[in-house]
Amino acid sequence: MSLRFELSKTGHAARRASLHTPHGKVETPVFMPVGTQATVKAVAQDVLEELNVQVLLGNTYHLYLRPGVGQIRQLGGLHRFMSWPRAILTDSGGFQVFSLSDLRKVTEEGVTFRSHLDGSTHLLSPETATDAQIGLGADIIMAFDECTEYPADGQRTRASMEMTLRWAERCKKYFEEHKSEVPWNSCQPSAVSHQENQKCIDPDIPVSDHSRRISSEHVGAAVPARSQMTQALFGIIQGGMDHALRKESAERTIETGFDGYAIGGLSVGEPRALTREIVESTLEHLPKDKPRYLMGVGTPEEIVEYANLGVDMMDCVLPTRAARHGLLFTSEGKISIKQARYASDQAPLDPNCSCRVCRRYSRAYLRHLYAANEVLAQVLNTIHNLSYYLDTMRRVRHSI
Amino acid sequence: MSLRFELSKTGHAARRASLHTPHGKVETPVFMPVGTQATVKAVAQDVLEELNVQVLLGNTYHLYLRPGVGQIRQLGGLHRFMSWPRAILTDSGGFQVFSLSDLRKVTEEGVTFRSHLDGSTHLLSPETATDAQIGLGADIIMAFDECTEYPADGQRTRASMEMTLRWAERCKKYFEEHKSEVPWNSCQPSAVSHQENQKCIDPDIPVSDHSRRISSEHVGAAVPARSQMTQALFGIIQGGMDHALRKESAERTIETGFDGYAIGGLSVGEPRALTREIVESTLEHLPKDKPRYLMGVGTPEEIVEYANLGVDMMDCVLPTRAARHGLLFTSEGKISIKQARYASDQAPLDPNCSCRVCRRYSRAYLRHLYAANEVLAQVLNTIHNLSYYLDTMRRVRHSI
Numbered sequence: 001m002s003l004r005f006e007l008s009k010t011g012h013a014a015r016r017a018s019l020h021t022p023h024g025k026v027e028t029p030v031f032m033p034v035g036t037q038a039t040v041k042a043v044a045q046d047v048l049e050e051l052n053v054q055v056l057l058g059n060t061y062h063l064y065l066r067p068g069v070g071q072i073r074q075l076g077g078l079h080r081f082m083s084w085p086r087a088i089l090t091d092s093g094g095f096q097v098f099s100l101s102d103l104r105k106v107t108e109e110g111v112t113f114r115s116h117l118d119g120s121t122h123l124l125s126p127e128t129a130t131d132a133q134i135g136l137g138a139d140i141i142m143a144f145d146e147c148t149e150y151p152a153d154g155q156r157t158r159a160s161m162e163m164t165l166r167w168a169e170r171c172k173k174y175f176e177e178h179k180s181e182v183p184w185n186s187c188q189p190s191a192v193s194h195q196e197n198q199k200c201i202d203p204d205i206p207v208s209d210h211s212r213r214i215s216s217e218h219v220g221a222a223v224p225a226r227s228q229m230t231q232a233l234f235g236i237i238q239g240g241m242d243h244a245l246r247k248e249s250a251e252r253t254i255e256t257g258f259d260g261y262a263i264g265g266l267s268v269g270e271p272r273a274l275t276r277e278i279v280e281s282t283l284e285h286l287p288k289d290k291p292r293y294l295m296g297v298g299t300p301e302e303i304v305e306y307a308n309l310g311v312d313m314m315d316c317v318l319p320t321r322a323a324r325h326g327l328l329f330t331s332e333g334k335i336s337i338k339q340a341r342y343a344s345d346q347a348p349l350d351p352n353c354s355c356r357v358c359r360r361y362s363r364a365y366l367r368h369l370y371a372a373n374e375v376l377a378q379v380l381n382t383i384h385n386l387s388y389y390l391d392t393m394r395r396v397r398h399s400i
Numbered sequence: 401m402s403l404r405f406e407l408s409k410t411g412h413a414a415r416r417a418s419l420h421t422p423h424g425k426v427e428t429p430v431f432m433p434v435g436t437q438a439t440v441k442a443v444a445q446d447v448l449e450e451l452n453v454q455v456l457l458g459n460t461y462h463l464y465l466r467p468g469v470g471q472i473r474q475l476g477g478l479h480r481f482m483s484w485p486r487a488i489l490t491d492s493g494g495f496q497v498f499s500l501s502d503l504r505k506v507t508e509e510g511v512t513f514r515s516h517l518d519g520s521t522h523l524l525s526p527e528t529a530t531d532a533q534i535g536l537g538a539d540i541i542m543a544f545d546e547c548t549e550y551p552a553d554g555q556r557t558r559a560s561m562e563m564t565l566r567w568a569e570r571c572k573k574y575f576e577e578h579k580s581e582v583p584w585n586s587c588q589p590s591a592v593s594h595q596e597n598q599k600c601i602d603p604d605i606p607v608s609d610h611s612r613r614i615s616s617e618h619v620g621a622a623v624p625a626r627s628q629m630t631q632a633l634f635g636i637i638q639g640g641m642d643h644a645l646r647k648e649s650a651e652r653t654i655e656t657g658f659d660g661y662a663i664g665g666l667s668v669g670e671p672r673a674l675t676r677e678i679v680e681s682t683l684e685h686l687p688k689d690k691p692r693y694l695m696g697v698g699t700p701e702e703i704v705e706y707a708n709l710g711v712d713m714m715d716c717v718l719p720t721r722a723a724r725h726g727l728l729f730t731s732e733g734k735i736s737i738k739q740a741r742y743a744s745d746q747a748p749l750d751p752n753c754s755c756r757v758c759r760r761y762s763r764a765y766l767r768h769l770y771a772a773n774e775v776l777a778q779v780l781n782t783i784h785n786l787s788y789y790l791d792t793m794r795r796v797r798h799s800i
Contacts, residue, residue: 038768042775046756067743067768075746075764083760343467346475356446360483364475368438368467375442378775 003140003232003259005291009400013283013310016400019055019291021087021139022184022229023079026054028291029307029400031393032089032315033386037062038072038082041320042378043386045084050356051387055087055139057315060132061096064122065115069135077137077183089315090138092129092171092236095147095264095296106146108163126170130178130233137183138231142262143171145236150268157240161249164238168256172233179230232259234293240265241274243281250285260291263311267296276305283310300329300392307396319389323381326370329388335363337381342367355387403540403632403659405691409800413683413710416800419455419691421487421539422584422629423479426454428691429707429800431793432489432715433786437462438472438482441720442778443786445484450756451787455487455539457715460532461496464522465515469535477537477583489715490538492529492571492636495547495664495696506546508563526570530578530633537583538631542662543571545636550668557640561649564638568656572633579630632659634693640665641674643681650685660691663711667696676705683710700729700792707796719789723781726770729788735763737781742767755787 004020019026033040033048035056040048048056058078063069075081078088094111097104101113103121110125124132126144133141144167148160235258239245253261263282266275279294286292293313294306303314319329326338330350335342337349345363357366357380369377404420419426433440433448435456440448448456458478463469475481478488494511497504501513503521510525524532526544533541544567548560635658639645653661663682666675679694686692693713694706703714719729726738730750735742737749745763757766757780769777 037772037774038765039772039774039776042779044756044776044779045760066772067764071743071764074744075762081762081765081768083762083765343471344474356444360445362475362481362483364467364471365438365481365483368481372437372466374437374439375775375778376439376444379442379444379779 001228002230003291005260005289007289011308011400014308014396014400015288015310015312016397017291017312019087019312021055021232022226023085023087023139024054026087027397028312029303029393029396030055030313031303031389032057032313033389034059034315034317034320035082035084035088036317037066038078040382040386041324042375042382045082047356047383048084048386049086051383051390053086053386053390055089055313056084058088058090058136058138059096060090060093060129060136061100061124063090063136064093064124064132065117069132073135073137073183077135079137079184087140088136088138089140089293089313090133090136090142091295092133092142092144093124094129094144097124098147098149108166110144110167126167127174130171130174134175134178134181134231135183140232140234140260141175143168143233143235143258145238145264147268148238148240148265150241150265150270152240154242157242157245161238161240161245164236165249165252165256168235168253168258172235172256172258175231175233179233182231185227185230234258234260234262234291236262236264236295237282237286238265239282241270241278243278246278246282247285250282254285254287258290260293260313261286262293262295264295266294267298272302276309279306279311280309300389303389304392304396307393319385320382323385324378326377326381328366328381329385331388337363337366337370337377339367349384350388353384353387353391355384357381357384357387401628402630403691405660405689407689411708411800414708414796414800415688415710415712416797417691417712419487419712421455421632422626423485423487423539424454426487427797428712429703429793429796430455430713431703431789432457432713433789434459434715434717434720435482435484435488436717437466438478440782440786441724442775442782445482447756447783448484448786449486451783451790453486453786453790455489455713456484458488458490458536458538459493459496460490460529460536461493461500461524463490463536464493464524464532465517469532473535473537473583477535479537479584487540488536488538489540489693489713490533490536490542491695492533492542492544493524494529494544497524498547498549508566510544510567526567527574530571530574534575534578534581534631535583540632540634540660541575543568543633543635543658545638545664547668548638548640548665550641550665550670552640554642557642557645561638561640561645564636565649565652565656568635568653568658572635572656572658575631575633579633582631585627585630634658634660634662634691636662636664636695637682637686638665639682641670641678643678646678646682647685650682654685654687658690660693660713661686662693662695664695666694667698672702676709679706679711680709700789703789704792704796707793719785720782723785724778726777726781728766728781729785731788737763737766737770737777739767749784750788753784753787753791755784757781757784757787 006018009016036059105112129144145164235253239249294311328335331352342363348358406418409416436459505512529544545564635653639649694711728735731752742763748758
């Protein structure tokens with residue numbers, strides 16, 4: 001067993017559900033903060049817990065290059081490496097290969113690319129990307145796909161979609177053959193452990209803190225022991241901006257059979273209205289009893305809109321990246337905290353927000369931290385923006 | 401009343417005491433973390449509270465230039481501006497003028513300098529530095545002195561010392577005439593407050609969080625209401641590396657009369673053994689019933705050594721600056737976390753430390769964060785180093 005998706009309420013199109021993962025329950029619709037390099041930039045894990053983050057996204061491309069999958073596997077997997085006891089989803093690395101690496105070469109086998117860090121050459125393929133994600137040990141992993149560029153003509157879009165479908169089958173085959181190799185499913189004493197008498201440690205609890213345990217409330221009572229669970233593999237729907245191809249991609253991906261389905265290949269430069277059209281029409285072809293994940297979306301307005309259309313999971317770097325640039329989301333609209341108008345503003349960032357930043361600090365102070373290029377600006381701004389996104393999704397869930 | 405210094409125990413030379421300030425009790429000997437620009441770099445105020453930091457240091461030079469003293473005064477003073485309800489000490493700006501600014505010109509009047517930020521010209525003098533510190537509203541403020549360079553010949557050292565003595569008198573005179581102007585001593589409704597019905601706010605509690613109050617335990621029962629208290633002004637002993645001049649500087653500074661005495665002009669390039677000699681001989685000439693502050697010191701070993709010699713207060717950027725460069729202090733010695741040897745090390749940074757970093761994260765993870773240039777590396781490393789310094793001082797206090 002990998003995942004249990006328990007629908008509790010449905011609205012017009014929206015659904016409220018619980019996703020039971022090997023690392024706890026995730027209430028959906030959910031926004032997943034992005035923790036690219038095994039950290040949500042600038043925010044410590046205990047603060048994420050306090051914000052009630054139930055699932056994080058990790059980037060396979062970044063972790064594969066640094067510190068390396070072998071390293072993380074040896075250290076017990078990503079949960080234990082970053083001391084995050086709750087759920088994690090990793091992407092396949094495909095999107096970053098397209099957007100970050102040099103000298104990319106796509107063949108039927110996979111994608112050969114040069115690292116943006118040191119220029120070294122690597123191959124990501126359905127097999128190596130799945131293998132990497134098994135080594136990282138996230139609860140939910142993604143099939144390796146080709147993100148079709150925008151714009152693309154009909155022939156190119158179909159060819160790209162067909163390759164993604166063939167790759168999806170290879171991902172599933174590799175996954176079925178190797179899914180027992182997930183680090184938290186085995187029990188290997190750590191060679192470097194400083195606790196010599198420890199024979200079989202829970203890889204998700206840091207060595208230094210074995211008194212901490214995931215509360216049963218969080219894991220959920222009906223979930224089997226983690227050692228009996230495997231990762232879940234999601235397929236990705238492509239098909240560009242063509243409704244018919246999207247339908248075909250959905251149907252054939254479902255035929256291969258996955259634990260959940262993602263809508264990929266959007267937010268690649270197309271107009272927002274088109275994104276929405278494609279999301280809406282693709283959702284019609286996805287099974288109601290499996291989680292639906294819209295990748296790389298979006299603004300606060302968009303995540304509400306897509307949740308109401310029936311999307312269960314979303315992720316985006318926007319709240320964290322914008323925070324580091326001083327762009328803050330509030331119930332009264334966007335604030336660019338660098339503006340001089342906030343220099344004497346003693347009000348909290350968002351009077352309707354109860355996050356630890358809004359409870360304690362004034363706009364004047366946040367503006368000063370940003371202007372003075374202080375690291376604490378990144379810390380506090382990111383905490384607020386994440387809080388705003390999570391609150392937004394909480395409200396959506398309660399409205400369903 | 402400005403400050404009550406209550407000796408509770410004395411060892412051979414060391415003393416254990418309580419310093420009762422308008423913003424709570426400080427147990428001495430104490431190490432004061434440096435919060436240069438109204439933030440201890442990378443660490444949020446609630447974490448500092450959790451670390452049991454009782455007093456922070458702010459840098460007048462930096463705050464004077466950005467966001468400006470007028471700005472901070474208008475916002476209720478530094479405590480309220482940065483939402484720090486506990487004690488603060490500000491330096492006079494003299495040291496930074498010497499070390500950071502361009503085109504410095506020292507005259508009897510004061511020091512004319514150009515801002516390292518925008519090249520604008522400013523004068524810091526005994527009067528303007530004291531005025532700035534009254535506007536910032538720290539609990540303890542420092543006389544404006546000249547930090548004599550090293551090496552300096554006898555004539556130069558005496559001339560510099562004499563000027564510091566004259567400046568000390570001017571600081572005291574200005575302070576006595578203006579000490580009632582401290583922002584937390586007045587009760588001015590804030591023009592920009594978003595709470596319209598609030599007539600007289602406690603300037604040390606953020607507007608957004610008036611339910612938070614400084615606990616009576618922290619303030620101490622015997623302390624008069626803050627509105628009846630003023631800041632404390634400390635004098636600074638100079639005299640270079642000359643024992644006789646140090647004695648003369650101490651005696652004449654004491655004659656002027658201050659609430660506490662600092663030893664300045666050390667850690668300016670002289671050998672460590674000489675620093676210790678000068679500290680030891682200067683301490684002999686300082687009154688036993690007033691706090692003694694050794695400025696800009698030091699390593700973990702040094703802060704223990706000087707506390708045992710009878711120093712009550714110390715500050716240094718070392719724990720915070722070293723943390724940002726990956727240099728971490730532990731009970732087993734210094735660790736440079738960037739080293740590859742830690743890449744697979746699952747042990748906590750310091751097995752004998754119970755800080756939130758050592759309880760949760762492995763060396764391997766901290767090494768990864770540093771190697772990946774993640775902001776969280778700065779956050780976690782700084783928390784640990786501060787914890788180590790504060791634990792060290794706690795042990796010294798308990799050993800007296």
